[in-house]
Amino acid sequence: MxxxxxxxxxxxxxxxxxxxxxxxxxxxxxxxxxxxxxxxxxxxxxxxxxxxxxxxxxxxxxxxxxxxxxxxxxxxxxxxxxxxxxxxxxxxxxxxxxxxxxxxxxxxxxxxxxxxxxxxxxxxxxxxxxxxxxxxxxxxxxxxxxxxxxxxxxxxxxxxxxxxxxxxxxxxxxxxxxxxxxxxxxxxxxxxxxxxxxxxxxxxxxxxxxxxxSRRWLREKHDLKKRPYISTTSMDAELALLTANMALAAPGKIFLDPFVGTGGFMVAAAELGAMTLGSDIDGRSFRGKGLGLEKGVGANFRKYGISHLFGDCITSDLTNTPVRSPTKSQQRFGPRWLDGIICDPPYGVREGLKVLGTRKATAVSASGVDSDGRETSSSPTPHMIDGVLAHTRPGYIAPKKPYSFTRMLDDILDFATRTLVDGGRLAFWMPSANENESGEEESTLIPTHPHLELKHECIQRFNKWSRRLLVYERLPGALDTEVDVEGLRRGMEGMARTADELNPFRKRYFEAFVGRNGT
The missing domain is CATH 3.30.2130 (VC0802-like)
Incomplete structure (x- = not known):
């Protein structure tokens, strides 16, 4: 031709x-x-x-x-x-x-x-x-x-x-x-x-x-000041649309935001034609103070006339997600189903990152017995209150434990490789410090995965820190090389306890203010 x-x-x-x-x-x-x-x-x-x-x-x-x-x-x-x-x-x-x-x-x-x-x-x-x-x-x-x-x-x-x-x-x-x-x-x-x-x-x-x-007029249509449901952490509408664009959101595709918050990325992907889903560890963030499409994220979809592209939002933690993740053998038959994942994960600055679970975990030996010679099980012990399973009681709030920022990034990439179709894209924002302790330009390590190709790295600079839009594309093929995310997480739990130890960006972020104020 x-x-x-x-x-x-x-x-x-x-x-x-x-x-x-x-x-x-x-x-x-x-x-x-x-x-x-x-x-x-x-x-x-x-x-x-x-x-x-x-x-x-x-x-x-x-x-x-x-x-x-x-x-x-x-x-x-x-x-x-x-x-x-x-x-x-x-x-x-x-x-x-x-x-x-x-x-x-x-x-x-x-x-x-x-x-x-x-x-x-x-x-x-x-x-x-x-x-x-x-x-x-x-x-x-x-x-x-x-x-x-x-x-x-x-x-x-x-x-x-x-x-x-x-x-x-x-x-x-x-x-x-x-x-x-x-x-x-x-x-x-x-x-x-x-x-x-x-x-x-x-x-x-x-x-x-x-x-x-172009469709630049969308930035005015989606101006956050005109949107019924937002929060202080809502992503700028223009950048949300850019993120969805680079992830190739289009009609006939299914997109997920696993850190949905007030749904800015869901709205952006839906505006470009994709069917959207969302999840968040705190369901209050996307529900607002109402049910259905009357309040919360649903109200934004209704305002823009794209309610038909609102799949649903669920209360879920990325590391304990109910979203189907096929096994290695299943991937040979192509059950991966997401066309795109777009999100702005929490940076853990205002408060430390959390994940569902308890701080204290019972150690289980390879032989299946504890130090007293009693048999142990790798299954977690159910939490009971007055003889009733705690999670079945009204008003139950699931316990949370500290979460490593770098582990969160690895979890995002691992989740993407297990759910994205071949050629599907993952686009998420990652913060980084501009300078190290010596005042020199900070070298930022970009997370990688053998089944994901880094297509783009776009930097938005602020004063002491930056945030980067990282866009990955799922490479064809099954998970012939798997990353032991669970093993790495268990190792992390034994080494760090404070929010700063678990989040190097948070530590560098506050060090910049301490150095500037001299306190």
Whole structure:
């Protein structure tokens, strides 16, 4: 099969720059089209990409136009799932100055001009890093009069929309570059900066035909201020949608959030078409003060008209979950059933992490007898109150014990390998300290698993700490290599007791405040 390669320009919003390229990869997977990044920099909202379309040779004008429209549909479908992008354009020309742009337009896009000679159209100016007055903008547009468009100008809902885009280097980047050049050449910094600012900082000019818009409007629709049920730990709506996007949430898929809280990730995945489920060790977090869809997470689903994608929420601990986890022999027949797992696990800062269970566990020897020679059982001893099983009494609250942060991460990965279908994705947020005890950049260890491939690591930096969005993909095959999570957990229980000992991030987080306040 031959591929027809075309260049397009993605216009991003200037936010969450480190998440852009991973989102492009996810959009490519969702749309089923090959998309390659040709030119991109984090300090610019413009990204040049190349699509590879599967084409058959055509000769007639009608066939060519139909093929072009088919390409537009593919690109429009691609960008329609984006949260970070604003729109996408077919590149008609580009250059570092207007002389280069005009030459490139005539060489690159002239065969396309006849198709738009008599349609209604609109021309707009989009500059990043600089603004032009109305007179200047009119002169810029008039310089492309040779395109010969004869249709009426229509500012609302035109049949074709064109944009002239300028990418200017912002002053802070000019100063940074000047300081670097000054350090390299031993030139006075002030002189270098002044010269740099006086020179043109125009990096690139593009002329493009608008193909489609993104779904960025969802961030306004899901603004937490307008949501009926939230808490102080609810994830930002834009980041929740990004997480669901990178996990490839789509119609026909089943997604689970095992730390559901107020259901922000469930809502995001459902908005993108997935059937959603949730669980949490504290059922009050998702129930709110009501039942069914009247309160809690259900109220959010009802507000957005996606109640049909709300599976259910259960009170459950990830390490003691009732969610079916097939055995090694069963996995050969493919009983894994989750398409995606997305979550923001607790960081254990405000209070130590907990897991269902009791601190005190009875040691069981390999021979099945205790130190007094009595037979023992590996089964836990039932907890009785007045001769009645404790968990059957009204108002029963299950006991909890301290939980290791690193063990929680291992449990998440282990759970994902046992439940995700081949190609299914796990996306979760992990906190990390920015500096170690010596004030140096902290080296963060990323959890791994032999059956999961780390696809993306996106970092959101704060002052003393960061959080990372880690996206994994389930590799094909059964669990031929299993991780002894239970054995590791038993070892952990014998070594650590305090919240800080069980959670190195919590320890580093509070050390930063102690160092800053001197107390």
């Amino acid at each position: 031959d591929y027809d390669h075309h260049h397009y320009l993605i216009r991003f919003a200037q936010t969450h720059e480190g998440f852009r390229q991973p989102e492009i990869e996810a959009l490519s997977r969702l749309a089923g089209v090959r998309c390659e990044i040709v030119s991109y920099s984090d300090d610019s909202p413009f990204c040049v990409v190349r699509f590879a379309f599967r084409d058959s040779p055509t000769t007639s004008t009608t066939s060519t136009n139909s093929r072009h429209e088919a390409h537009d549909d593919v690109v429009r479908n691609f960008i329609s799932r984006s949260i970070l992008a604003k729109s996408i354009y077919e590149i008609w020309g580009q250059g570092r100055d207007y002389e280069e742009v005009h030459a490139d337009v005539k060489q690159r896009s002239q065969p396309l001009w006849p198709r738009f000679q008599n349609v209604t159209f609109r021309f707009s100016i989009d500059t990043y890093g600089l603004t032009h007055d109305a007179t200047k903008q009119k002169d810029m547009i008039d310089s492309f009069s040779y395109l010969g468009f004869k249709g009426k100008i229509r500012m609302k809902n035109p049949e074709a929309e064109f944009a002239l885009m300028e990418d200017w280097l912002l002053p802070e980047f000019i100063r940074k570059r000047a300081r670097e050049e000054s350090a390299a050449s031993s030139t006075a910094v002030g002189t270098t900066v002044a010269e740099a600012l006086s020179n043109s900082s125009l990096r690139q000019i593009f002329l493009g035909r608008k193909i489609g818009e």
